Amino acid sequence: MSALMTLTKVNYQVGSHHILHDIDWEIQAGAHITMTGPSGSGKSTLVRIIAAMISKTSGELIFDGQPIETYDPIMYRRQVSYCFQQPTLFGETVADNLAFPYQIRKQPVDTAHVQEALENVGLTAATLTQRIGDLSGGERQRVALIRNILFLPKILLLDEVTAGLDEANKTIVHQWLKHMNRDHHVTTIMITHDAGELAAAQRMVTVSAGRLEETR
Amino acid sequence: MNLAVNNTSLFLAAMLVLVALGISLWQKLGLDKDIVVGVLRAIVQLVIVGYVLKYIFRIDNVWLTLAMIGFIIFNAAWNAKKRGAGIPHALPISLLAILISTGVTLGVLILAGAIKLIPSQVIPISGMIASNSMVAIGLAYRSLNTQFRDQRQAVLERLALGANLLDASITIVREAIRTGMAPTIDSAKTVGLVSLPGMMSGLIFAGVDPVRAIKYQIMVTFMLLSATSLGAIIACYLAYRNFYNERKQLK
Structure with a gap:
C-alpha cells in the first residue's frame, strides 16, 4: 500500500489555544482506520482539517501527491468526503437528499445506482418517497451515509456516525463500511468511542491532548 | 388646491409627538431620547431638503x-x-x-x-x-x-x-x-x-x-x-x- 495522504507537523490553533500539535501521519490507500481519544482531544478538528472544512494553522498535508492548497476545495471534498455525527437531512424527502450529490455535479439522478445504495444499507426503494421527519435515527444516519458515497470518494471520514444507533443499525453500518473498504477500495477513517468498534479495530490511532499516536 | 398647513397648525400638530413621548415615559420604554432626536432630525432634514429641492427644481440642471x-x-x-x-x-x-x-x-x-x-x-x-x-x-x-x-x-x-x-x-x-x-x-x-x-x-x-x-x-x-x-x-x-x-x- 502507498500513502494516499501524508500529514507532516500539522498544527491547529485558535488564538493562543493549541488544539493540534505537530501531527505526523501517513494514511495508506485502502486502509480502514479507527480513531479514538478523549472528548475535546482534537479528533474532530483533525478530521475536519483532512476534509478541508477548516484549514490547518501550519504544517503540510499532501493528498494524492499534491499539497491540499493546490486543490480546489470543492473538488477536493468530492474525493475526501466527511460524514457528520447527527447529520442534517435536506429538503422534504429521502429522494431530495439522494438527488443532491447529482444536482451539485449537474448530472441526472441514476435511479438504479441510488436503489442499489439504499439496499446496501438495508433500506428499500420505497424509502425514497418517505418524508425525512418520519425516519428513525438509524435510517437518517444511513441516508446521510449514502449521500457521501453515491459518487465514490477516495477517503471517507466518519465522525462518530454510529453514536446513538442501536446494535442492529450499527451492524448494518459496519457491514456497509467493510463493503465500501473491501470492494470499492474506499479508505475509511472512523472516529468512535464505541467499545465494540474499538475492540474490532484492526488499525487504530489515538488522539490525546492534540497529539496523534498509532496505537494498533 | 387647498393645501394649508400653516406654521401654527404644524406647531399644534407637534402635540402629537407628546403622545408618543408620554407613552414612552409612562411605560418606561426608554425611547424618549430617540423620539426627541428623531423628531428634531426629521424637522431639520426636511427643512433643508425642502429648500434644496426648491433650488434644484428652479435651476433645472x-x-x-x-x-x-x-x-x-x-x-x-x-x-x-x-x-x-x-x-x-x-x-x-x-x-x-x-x-x-x-x-x-x-x-x-x-x-x-x-x-x-x-x-x-x-x-x-x-x-x-x-x-x-x-x-x-x-x-x-x-x-x-x-x-x-x-x-x-x-x-x-x-x-x-x-x-x-x-x-x-x-x-x-x-x-x-x-x-x-x-x-x-x-x-x-x-x-x-x-x-x-x-x-x-x-x-x-x-x-x-x-x-x-x-x-x-x-x-x-x-x-x-x-x-x-x-x-x-x-x-x-x-x-x-x-x-x-x-x-x-x-x-
Missing part, C-alpha cells in the same frame, strides 16, 4: 439632478449597510444593488413616458425607488445573517458533500430574496384596501382627480416590485460569498 439622485442612492446604501452588520463589503454591495435597481426602474419609467426627465418628477420617484430598495436589501441582509447562523450545520454538510458555494447557500439566498420582497408584495396586495399610499394621497391632496391619481399609484406598485426584486437579488447574490473564506470554508 441635469447634472445637479443626477447629483441629488446620487446623494439619495448613497444614503440609501449607507442605511442598508447598517442592517448587514458583519457582512464584509456591505456598503459597495448595497451601493451597486441600489444604483442598478434605481437606474433600471427609473430608466424604464422614463423610456415608457410614465414620467418626464425633469427634476420635480425624477427626484421624488428616485427617492421612492431607492428607499424601497434599501428596505428590501436591509431585510435580505438580516435574513442572510440569521439563516447562515441558524442553518450553519446544513451549510457545512452541503460543503462536505462537495457542493459549490452557491449550491451550499441557495436555499438561504432564495429565502433572503423572498424576505426582502415580501413587504412590497404584501402592500401590493392590500393597496387601496388598507392604505391609500403616499403618491396617490399626495395627488388627491393636491386636488388631482382620484381616477388619475390611481394611475400613478399603479405605476408606483410596478416600479417598487421591480426595484425591490432587483435590489434584493443583486445584494443577496453578491453578499452570500462573504460568508465563506478564500478556501471556500464557512467563516
Whole structure:
C-alpha cells in the first residue's frame, strides 16, 4: 500500500489555544482506520482539517501527491468526503437528499445506482418517497451515509456516525463500511468511542491532548 | 388646491409627538431620547431638503439632478449597510444593488413616458425607488445573517458533500430574496384596501382627480416590485460569498 495522504507537523490553533500539535501521519490507500481519544482531544478538528472544512494553522498535508492548497476545495471534498455525527437531512424527502450529490455535479439522478445504495444499507426503494421527519435515527444516519458515497470518494471520514444507533443499525453500518473498504477500495477513517468498534479495530490511532499516536 | 398647513397648525400638530413621548415615559420604554432626536432630525432634514429641492427644481440642471439622485442612492446604501452588520463589503454591495435597481426602474419609467426627465418628477420617484430598495436589501441582509447562523450545520454538510458555494447557500439566498420582497408584495396586495399610499394621497391632496391619481399609484406598485426584486437579488447574490473564506470554508 502507498500513502494516499501524508500529514507532516500539522498544527491547529485558535488564538493562543493549541488544539493540534505537530501531527505526523501517513494514511495508506485502502486502509480502514479507527480513531479514538478523549472528548475535546482534537479528533474532530483533525478530521475536519483532512476534509478541508477548516484549514490547518501550519504544517503540510499532501493528498494524492499534491499539497491540499493546490486543490480546489470543492473538488477536493468530492474525493475526501466527511460524514457528520447527527447529520442534517435536506429538503422534504429521502429522494431530495439522494438527488443532491447529482444536482451539485449537474448530472441526472441514476435511479438504479441510488436503489442499489439504499439496499446496501438495508433500506428499500420505497424509502425514497418517505418524508425525512418520519425516519428513525438509524435510517437518517444511513441516508446521510449514502449521500457521501453515491459518487465514490477516495477517503471517507466518519465522525462518530454510529453514536446513538442501536446494535442492529450499527451492524448494518459496519457491514456497509467493510463493503465500501473491501470492494470499492474506499479508505475509511472512523472516529468512535464505541467499545465494540474499538475492540474490532484492526488499525487504530489515538488522539490525546492534540497529539496523534498509532496505537494498533 | 387647498393645501394649508400653516406654521401654527404644524406647531399644534407637534402635540402629537407628546403622545408618543408620554407613552414612552409612562411605560418606561426608554425611547424618549430617540423620539426627541428623531423628531428634531426629521424637522431639520426636511427643512433643508425642502429648500434644496426648491433650488434644484428652479435651476433645472441635469447634472445637479443626477447629483441629488446620487446623494439619495448613497444614503440609501449607507442605511442598508447598517442592517448587514458583519457582512464584509456591505456598503459597495448595497451601493451597486441600489444604483442598478434605481437606474433600471427609473430608466424604464422614463423610456415608457410614465414620467418626464425633469427634476420635480425624477427626484421624488428616485427617492421612492431607492428607499424601497434599501428596505428590501436591509431585510435580505438580516435574513442572510440569521439563516447562515441558524442553518450553519446544513451549510457545512452541503460543503462536505462537495457542493459549490452557491449550491451550499441557495436555499438561504432564495429565502433572503423572498424576505426582502415580501413587504412590497404584501402592500401590493392590500393597496387601496388598507392604505391609500403616499403618491396617490399626495395627488388627491393636491386636488388631482382620484381616477388619475390611481394611475400613478399603479405605476408606483410596478416600479417598487421591480426595484425591490432587483435590489434584493443583486445584494443577496453578491453578499452570500462573504460568508465563506478564500478556501471556500464557512467563516
